[in-house]
Amino acid sequence: MLYTKFENKIKIKGMLTAVDPIHIGAASRESLNPVDVDSAVLKDIMGNPVIPGSSLKGVVRSSFEGILRAAGLRVCDIHNDKDLNCNSKQFIKDTKKQKLPLLKQAQIFYDQSCEACKLFGGRQFAGKLHFKDCNYIGDKPCIFEKRDGVGIDRETGAAARSVKYDFEIIPKGTRFDFELIAENLDENQQKYLELILDLLCGNGITDGDYLAVGGKTTRGLGRIRLDITEKITMTAEDYIRKIQDYLDPQEKEGVEKGASS
Numbered sequence: 398m399l400y401t402k403f404e405n406k407i408k409i410k411g412m413l414t415a416v417d418p419i420h421i422g423a424a425s426r427e428s429l430n431p432v433d434v435d436s437a438v439l440k441d442i443m444g445n446p447v448i449p450g451s452s453l454k455g456v457v458r459s460s461f462e463g464i465l466r467a468a469g470l471r472v473c474d475i476h477n478d479k480d481l482n483c484n485s486k487q488f489i490k491d492t493k494k495q496k497l498p499l500l501k502q503a504q505i506f507y508d509q510s511c512e513a514c515k516l517f518g519g520r521q522f523a524g525k526l527h528f529k530d531c532n533y534i535g536d537k538p539c540i541f542e543k544r545d546g547v548g549i550d551r552e553t554g555a556a557a558r559s560v561k562y563d564f565e566i567i568p569k570g571t572r573f574d575f576e577l578i579a580e581n582l583d584e585n586q587q588k589y590l591e592l593i594l595d596l597l598c599g600n601g602i603t604d605g606d607y608l609a610v611g612g613k614t615t616r617g618l619g620r621i622r623l624d625i626t627e628k629i630t631m632t633a634e635d636y637i638r639k640i641q642d643y644l645d646p647q648e649k650e651g652v653e654k655g656a657s658s
């Protein structure tokens with residue numbers, strides 16, 4: 398089921414809670430000092446923390462890929478330079494040479510793709526899951542905490558001698574809004590969506606095994622828990638009904654006649 402016509406749309410809303418303190422670095426571009434880079438937390442214009450949808454998507458994808466691999470399913474490696482993608486550069490080149498209609502071409506790339514690329518996006522098409530940026534929820538501005546860090550020598554990987562620095566963290570218990578939109582999922586992909594939501598809610602393979610976002614996750618930072626508040630599914634029939642609502646009665650009759658003939 399490629400993204401050519403509307404099949405279904407699932408919107409999931411909820412709230413993310415920081416189970417641990419979180420550090421999502423703002424990756425300051427002003428400083429070239431490795432000690433300064435990444436020490437501040439990414440903030441919105443109000444100065445409150447934000448979890449970018451792209452960060453969340455990356456974490457969910459890699460966890461999902463791990464589960465597929467453990468189940469013996471084929472998953473490509475989009476981060477590998479050695480072209481281990483489900484659509485290799487050569488395959489893309491050869492397919493494009495055939496000069497097929499674009500839609501047909503897109504379908505070939507889609508069919509060739511692993512389940513992770515089909516859902517999260519691959520080289521030749523956008524994914525079906527859209528994670529929105531998660532904004533801070535709270536009446537008062539977020540109060541950040543500081544942690545001690547040790548500078549790492551980028552050459553040797555060893556802790557740089559006497560280079561200590563502070564890094565900002567989002568306190569444990571901080572809450573964020575959450576919204577995920579899934580479009581045109583087939584039956585199997587709808588099951589995968591349930592699995593992904595379970596991972597986010599901490600009902601994964603092991604209970605309470607939460608996903609972690611941001612940096613320094615090996616130092617016990619970053620775990621988040623999702624609580625789902627709303628799940629809306631819109632089918633193609635709902636969509637047609639909605640379009641009909643916009644049409645005047647005469648046109649609406651026409652649509653109904655057209656649909657029944």
Ligand SMILES: [Zn+2]
Pocket residue numbers: 472473474482483484510511512513514515519
């Ligand atoms: Zn793939």
